[in-house]
Amino acid sequence: MHSLNDPQLLREIIMDHYEHPRNRGLVDDDSYLKINMNSQTCIDNLDIQVKFDGDKIEDVRYDGEACAICTSSTSIMSELVKGKTKQEAQKIIDNYMNMIYEKDYDPEILEEAIAFQNTYKQANRIKCATLGWSGLVALMKESEE
Amino acid sequence: MFDVNQIRKDFPMLNGKKMQGHPLIYLDNGATTLKPQVVIESVCDYLTNYSGNAHRGDYDLSHEVDEHYEKSRDIVRQFINAKRKEEIVFTSGSTDSLNMIAYGYGLTHLKANDEILITVAEHASNTLPWFDVARLTGASVHYIDLDETGRLTLENVQKAVNENTKIIAVAEVTNVLGYQAPMKDICQFAHERGIVVVVDGAQSVPHQVTDVQETDIDFLAFSGHKMCGPTGIGVMYGKYDLLKDMKPTRLGGGSNSRYNSCGVVTLKDPPYRFEAGTPHIEGAIGLGAAMQYLMKIGMNHIHEYEQELRQYCIQKMLQLDNVEVYNPHSMGAIAFNIKGVFSQDAASLFNSYGIAIRAGQHCAKILDEFLKVSTTLRASFYFYNTKEEIDAFIEVCKKGDDFLDAFFK
Structure with a gap:
C-alpha cells in the first residue's frame, strides 16, 4: 500500500495519471451509457461512458477538457471501478467522497485515489476532484432505471 | 503626491487579511475591488x-x-x-x-x-x-x-x-x-x-x-x-x-x-x-x-500608477520562458498562461501563496475563437497594488511546473 505521508509519491501518482490518463477516449458503442459532466463553476468539461454487464461495471471511458486534478481523479476512478460490481464500486465512491469532505474513510480501499486526500485544503478544487466520480454515480443510477 | 503605502492604510483588507497563511495579494481587481474605510x-x-x-x-x-x-x-x-x-x-x-x-x-x-x-x-x-x-x-x-x-x-x-x-x-x-x-x-x-x-x-x-x-x-x-x-x-x-x-x-x-x-x-x-x-x-x-x-487621489494619478505597475509586471513576465502573455501591449488586465499548465491548476498554485488571480474564460466565452486558447489566467491590478506584490507574483510564475505543490502544502 502507498504511504499516506509521502507527498512526493502522491504527487507522482497525480502527474502520472494526468500525463498518461488511463481509459481515456470515447467509444462509438450504443451499449455504453453516456453523460456530459460540465462544471458550471469552472472549465472542466468531460464526457463519461460506462458499460454495464448486469451488475458489473465492464468498462469506463471519458474524454474532454479538464485540469490535472479532474483528469487524474477520473483516470484513477476508472481503474478502480472497472470490473467491480456496482455494490463494490459504491463502497469505493462512498469512501472517496468521505475523504474529500473530511469524514472517516478507509484509505486501503481507495488505493491511488488517496492522492486527493488534501483536496479539502483547496476548497475550490473539490469540484475538480469529484466531477468524474459524480458522472459515474449518475450513470450507475441511470442503469438502475 | 501619489503614495501607495499611504493609500494601503485606507484598506482594512490590505492590513491583516491572510490567505493560505500568507498576507493577501489581491490581483483579481477585474472581478471586484477592495473597499477603503471611508466607503x-x-x-x-x-x-x-x-x-x-x-x-x-x-x-x-x-x-x-x-x-x-x-x-x-x-x-x-x-x-x-x-x-x-x-x-x-x-x-x-x-x-x-x-x-x-x-x-x-x-x-x-x-x-x-x-x-x-x-x-x-x-x-x-x-x-x-x-x-x-x-x-x-x-x-x-x-x-x-x-x-x-x-x-x-x-x-x-x-x-x-x-x-x-x-x-x-x-x-x-x-x-x-x-x-x-x-x-x-x-x-x-x-x-x-x-x-x-x-x-x-x-x-x-x-x-x-x-x-x-x-x-x-x-x-x-x-x-x-x-x-x-x-x-x-x-x-x-x-x-x-x-x-x-x-x-x-x-x-x-x-x-x-x-x-x-x-x-x-x-x-x-x-x-x-x-x-x-x-x-x-x-x-x-x-x-x-x-x-x-x-x-x-485623482483618476489621472491612478491611471498613471497602474500603467507603471503593468509595465513593471509585463517586463518581468516576458523574461520568463515558461510564461505566455497574450496582451503585452494593452493597458488593462494581463491575460497569460503558464506553458503546459492548465489555468485552473495554476490559479490553485497562486492561491497557495496567498495570491488571488482568476482562471477561466472570464465571461468572454467567444474570445477563445480569437485567442486560440480556451482558457487563460488573468491578473488585474488596482492602485493599491505594489511592485513588491508583483515580485511575489513573478516568483510563483517561475514555480509554474510545480503546480501540484498547491495540493501538498
Missing part, C-alpha cells in the same frame, strides 16, 4: 444614523436620506462629467445597466434587418442581451473584427458598419485583453450615420478619467464594486433625450407620477422612471463615497 463608514453611517427611505416620506429623516442619495447622483455626474444629474440612473451594476439599455432602448427601436455591432471580446453582459433582443426584433448581431493584437480600431468599425447598423455596443476597455477602444472617434463616425453607441465601462471607468461629453458616447454602463464601492450598485448613464425616449424595464413604486384604473400611467421623468422600487440606498451612498475617494 465602509459611509454605508455604516446610513445604516446607523439616518436609515429611512428616499423620496417617500414627509418628515425630516426621509428628507435627509433624499439629500444623501441625490448628492451621490451628483457625485457620479461629476465623476463622468455628464451634463446633468438626471442622466445618471442607479442600477444594480453593469449587467443590469446593459440589460436595461438592450431591452429598454434596443427592443423598442430595432426592427427586422437592423444590425447590432459588438466584438468577440465583449463580456457576456454585453453580448447575451443583444442576442436576445436581436431574436425578438428580427435584427441581427454582427462582429467588428479585432486587429491581430486584439484591439478594436476605428478602421475596423468603419468596415463593419453598413446602412443597417443601428447600435454599436462595445467595451471601452475589454475585460480579458484590456485594450482601450478609440471611443471618441467611434462615436463621431457613428453619429454621422445616426448610430447609437453603447459603452460597457466596467473595466474602464474605475481606472481612468471618464468624460462622457468629450467622447460623446450615448450610453455608459459601469459597476460600483469594481471601483471601491459596494456590490449591488451601478450606473446607467444615458444622454437625456435618449433616456426620455426609452422604456423602463421594471415598473412600480417611485417610477410613476400617477395612474388610474383604466391603466393610463404617467411615468416620472428620467432618472426616476428607471428606479422603480426602493433603491439600493446605502449602495448609492457608498458609491458616492468611493468616487469622492478616487477623485481625491
Whole structure:
C-alpha cells in the first residue's frame, strides 16, 4: 500500500495519471451509457461512458477538457471501478467522497485515489476532484432505471 | 503626491487579511475591488444614523436620506462629467445597466434587418442581451473584427458598419485583453450615420478619467464594486433625450407620477422612471463615497500608477520562458498562461501563496475563437497594488511546473 505521508509519491501518482490518463477516449458503442459532466463553476468539461454487464461495471471511458486534478481523479476512478460490481464500486465512491469532505474513510480501499486526500485544503478544487466520480454515480443510477 | 503605502492604510483588507497563511495579494481587481474605510463608514453611517427611505416620506429623516442619495447622483455626474444629474440612473451594476439599455432602448427601436455591432471580446453582459433582443426584433448581431493584437480600431468599425447598423455596443476597455477602444472617434463616425453607441465601462471607468461629453458616447454602463464601492450598485448613464425616449424595464413604486384604473400611467421623468422600487440606498451612498475617494487621489494619478505597475509586471513576465502573455501591449488586465499548465491548476498554485488571480474564460466565452486558447489566467491590478506584490507574483510564475505543490502544502 502507498504511504499516506509521502507527498512526493502522491504527487507522482497525480502527474502520472494526468500525463498518461488511463481509459481515456470515447467509444462509438450504443451499449455504453453516456453523460456530459460540465462544471458550471469552472472549465472542466468531460464526457463519461460506462458499460454495464448486469451488475458489473465492464468498462469506463471519458474524454474532454479538464485540469490535472479532474483528469487524474477520473483516470484513477476508472481503474478502480472497472470490473467491480456496482455494490463494490459504491463502497469505493462512498469512501472517496468521505475523504474529500473530511469524514472517516478507509484509505486501503481507495488505493491511488488517496492522492486527493488534501483536496479539502483547496476548497475550490473539490469540484475538480469529484466531477468524474459524480458522472459515474449518475450513470450507475441511470442503469438502475 | 501619489503614495501607495499611504493609500494601503485606507484598506482594512490590505492590513491583516491572510490567505493560505500568507498576507493577501489581491490581483483579481477585474472581478471586484477592495473597499477603503471611508466607503465602509459611509454605508455604516446610513445604516446607523439616518436609515429611512428616499423620496417617500414627509418628515425630516426621509428628507435627509433624499439629500444623501441625490448628492451621490451628483457625485457620479461629476465623476463622468455628464451634463446633468438626471442622466445618471442607479442600477444594480453593469449587467443590469446593459440589460436595461438592450431591452429598454434596443427592443423598442430595432426592427427586422437592423444590425447590432459588438466584438468577440465583449463580456457576456454585453453580448447575451443583444442576442436576445436581436431574436425578438428580427435584427441581427454582427462582429467588428479585432486587429491581430486584439484591439478594436476605428478602421475596423468603419468596415463593419453598413446602412443597417443601428447600435454599436462595445467595451471601452475589454475585460480579458484590456485594450482601450478609440471611443471618441467611434462615436463621431457613428453619429454621422445616426448610430447609437453603447459603452460597457466596467473595466474602464474605475481606472481612468471618464468624460462622457468629450467622447460623446450615448450610453455608459459601469459597476460600483469594481471601483471601491459596494456590490449591488451601478450606473446607467444615458444622454437625456435618449433616456426620455426609452422604456423602463421594471415598473412600480417611485417610477410613476400617477395612474388610474383604466391603466393610463404617467411615468416620472428620467432618472426616476428607471428606479422603480426602493433603491439600493446605502449602495448609492457608498458609491458616492468611493468616487469622492478616487477623485481625491485623482483618476489621472491612478491611471498613471497602474500603467507603471503593468509595465513593471509585463517586463518581468516576458523574461520568463515558461510564461505566455497574450496582451503585452494593452493597458488593462494581463491575460497569460503558464506553458503546459492548465489555468485552473495554476490559479490553485497562486492561491497557495496567498495570491488571488482568476482562471477561466472570464465571461468572454467567444474570445477563445480569437485567442486560440480556451482558457487563460488573468491578473488585474488596482492602485493599491505594489511592485513588491508583483515580485511575489513573478516568483510563483517561475514555480509554474510545480503546480501540484498547491495540493501538498
